[in-house]
Amino acid sequence: MRIAVDAFGGDNAPLEIIKGASLARQYGQQLVLTGSKSEIERCASENGVDISDIEIADVPEVITYDDDAKAVFKEKRNSSMGEGLAMLADGRADAFVSAGPTGALFMGGTFVVKRIKGVKRAALASVIPCVGGSFLLIDCGANAECRPEALEQFGVMGSVYMKKVMSVDAPRVGLANNGAEPSKGTELQRQAYRLLSENGRINFVGNVEGRDIPYGACDVAVADGFTGNLILKTVEGLAGAMFKMLKGVFYKNTATKLAAAVLKPSLREFKDTMDYSKYGGAPIIGLRKPVIKAHGSSDCEAIKNAVRQAVSWSESGVTEELAEAFAAAGE
Amino acid sequence: MRIAVDAFGGDNAPLEIIKGASLARQYGQQLVLTGSKSEIERCASENGVDISDIEIADVPEVITYDDDAKAVFKEKRNSSMGEGLAMLADGRADAFVSAGPTGALFMGGTFVVKRIKGVKRAALASVIPCVGGSFLLIDCGANAECRPEALEQFGVMGSVYMKKVMSVDAPRVGLANNGAEPSKGTELQRQAYRLLSENGRINFVGNVEGRDIPYGACDVAVADGFTGNLILKTVEGLAGAMFKMLKGVFYKNTATKLAAAVLKPSLREFKDTMDYSKYGGAPIIGLRKPVIKAHGSSDCEAIKNAVRQAVSWSESGVTEELAEAFAAAGE
DSSP states (O other): OEEEEETTOSTTTTHHHHHHHHHGGGGOOEEEEEEOHHHHHHHHHHTTOOOTTOEEEEOOBOOOTTSOGGGGGTTTTTBHHHHHHHHHHTTSOSEEEEOSOHHHHHHHIIIIIOBOTTOSSOEEEEEEEETTEEEEEEOSSSOSSOOHHHHHHHHHHHHHHHHHTSOOSSOEEEEEOSSSSTTOSOHHHHHHHHHHHHOTTSEEEEEEOTTTGGGTSOSEEEOOHHHHHHHHHHHHHHHHHHHHHHHHHHTSSHHHHHHHHHHHHHHHHHHHHTOGGGGOSEEEETBSSOEEEOOTTOOHHHHHHHHHHHHHHHHHTHHHHHHHHHGGGOO | OEEEEETTOSTTTTHHHHHHHHHGGGGOOEEEEEEOHHHHHHHHHHTTOOOTTOEEEEOOBOOOTTSOGGGGGTTTTTBHHHHHHHHHHTTSOSEEEEOSOHHHHHHHIIIIIOBOTTOSSOEEEEEEEETTEEEEEEOSSSOSSOOHHHHHHHHHHHHHHHHHTSOOSSOEEEEEOSSSSTTOSOHHHHHHHHHHHHOTTSEEEEEEOTTTGGGTSOSEEEOOHHHHHHHHHHHHHHHHHHHHHHHHHHTSSHHHHHHHHHHHHHHHHHHHHTOGGGGOSEEEETBSSOEEEOOTTOOHHHHHHHHHHHHHHHHHTHHHHHHHHHGGGOO
16 A cells, blocks of 8 residues: 655644654555655755655645645646645555645545545544544535535545444434534524435434534534534634643642642543544545545644554545445436 | 512522522612512522512413423413513513523513614623633524624624623624635625624624634624534533543542642632633623523522623613614614
C-alpha cells in the first residue's frame, strides 16, 4: 500500500509532517511525501529526521488559505496537495493525508479523486471523544447546505466507516436535532428523519440532542455541515476553555499546586482521552479513495496517527461497501 | 413591583418553588404564587416554609408536558402558568417566573402577554458562562426557523438586555456561524450578517465560530432557534460530561482522592462559575413584560435567582428601549 502525505500542509509544515511520516514507517507501508524535494531533504537533514525509505513526489507549489479552493486542480495542480490528489486519481497512491486547507482538500477530493458512484455529496467527518468512547460527527462543515437525501447518505457513510474502520458493531445512527420527537427541527431534519428511519442499512436511533451527544447517545451523529461545524467547534472550544479554567483552580495556591501535582498523571490521561488527534484526522468519506484532513495544527504524532488511520481505512473495505450501498442510487 | 411565580411548574414543584419564593422575599417585592391555594398552603405548612407575606392567586389547573402549548390560553387558562400570564396582561403583575414547559410559556407569552410593537418574534435567550464571564445566546430554541430580519432583531434585543440587565457596556454582538468570513453559513446567515452589520443600534463584531464562543468572543451570540438549541445543549452536555469524567480522575486511588479533597473548595468554585442557574432563568425577550423560563429542574436557589433577575429586568427599562427601537418597524 502507498500512502501519500502532503509535506507542506498545515501550520507546522514541513518539519512536523516529515517527522510524522518518519514515525509512521512503523506501519510498514510505502510512504510518499509530496512537495519540493530539495526543501524536504534539506529540512530532514537539518533536523536529523530519517526519511531514507520514504519516496518524494517532487512538486514546487503549495496551497495556502489565500488560494481559491479550485486552484488545487487548476493553476496549482503542481502543489503538494494537488499532487497527492492526482496520485489517488491515477493509481499512484491508495490514500492521502493532508493538513492543508479543508476547502481545497474537499473540493479537490470531489473533482480529482471523485465520489463513489451514487454518492450525492462527500462528507467531512470527525471522530470526537465522549463519555465511554467516541462518536463520528458527519458532516462537520464541508456541506453547509444539504438536502435530506444527503443527510440520509451521511448516515449510511458514517455507519459503514464506524463499523469497518472503528470496529463498532451495528453503529447507532442519530440525527442531531433540537428535540427527540420526529417533528422536531426544520423541514430538513423532519424529512431526513423519515428517510433515515426507513433506511434498512442503518441502525437509526432517532433524534439526538446536543445534551446527549457528549454522553455517547449515538455512534454516528448526522448533521448538515453548518450545524455539524458549530457542534464540533463548540465541543473543541468548550473543552479547551474548561481545561484552561481548571488550570486556574490548580494554580490557586501552594496547597492546590501540590495536590495538582499528585493528580497530574491521571489528569494527563483524561486530557488524552479528550484529544482528537489520537484518532488521526477528519476522514472525507464518499470518495473513491481515502482522503484524510489532518488538523491544521497537527504535530508529528497527529500525522503519524493520520497515516495509521489511512492504512486501516484503506484495508477496511469501506469504499467497496459504500459502492455497493449506493449502486442502486445511480449517479 | 409584583412578581408572579408559577408554583406548579418544573420537576420540583411545588415545594422548591415555594421555598424559592420564600427566599426571594429578601428582594423586597410583592410576590404572588400562582396555583391551588390549598395545596400551596399545605405544602408550606408541612415543610415549615414561611409564606406569610406572599399572596396566592388561586387557580386549580397545571400545564404539563402532555398539554398542547396552546392549552395555556385555552382550556387550561385556569392553570398556574395561564394565570401568571394573564396577570401580566391585565396589569396585576409586572413579571412572571415559571419552570413549566417552555413551549407553553413561550406561546402563552406571545399570545397573552403579547409582543412589544414591531417585534417580529419573541426570543428565548440564555446567559451562559464562558472564560472571563458570560454571554447571552439568543434564540435558544423557541424559533427553530427564522427569517434574517428576526435574527437582526435578536441582535438588538440581546444587546439591550445585556446592557440594561447585565450591565455590559456596548455589548459585542456576534452571529453564530461556521466561519469568520461574511460569506459563511447558509443564505440565512449571509443575509442576517448584512442586516446586523448595517444596524446602527448594535456593536456587531461579525461572525463567531463555535470554537470562540466559550472563550468569550462576544457578549451576545445570535442564532436561529435550531442552531442555538444545539449550541446550548452541547455546552450543557459537554460541561456535565467533563465533570463526570473528571470525577473518575479524582476517585482513581487513595492518593488522588486525598489530592482531590485539597482541591475541593476551588473545584466547587469552578463548578459554580459554570452554573447557569446563578444567572436566574432563560429570559423570553421581546414581550411587553418580563417572562422568565426557569430550568425544569430548578431548586429553591434557582427560583430565588430567577426572581432577582425578574426584579432587575423590570427595573431596567429594557421594554421601553425595545419599544423605541422597533417603533419604526410597525407591526
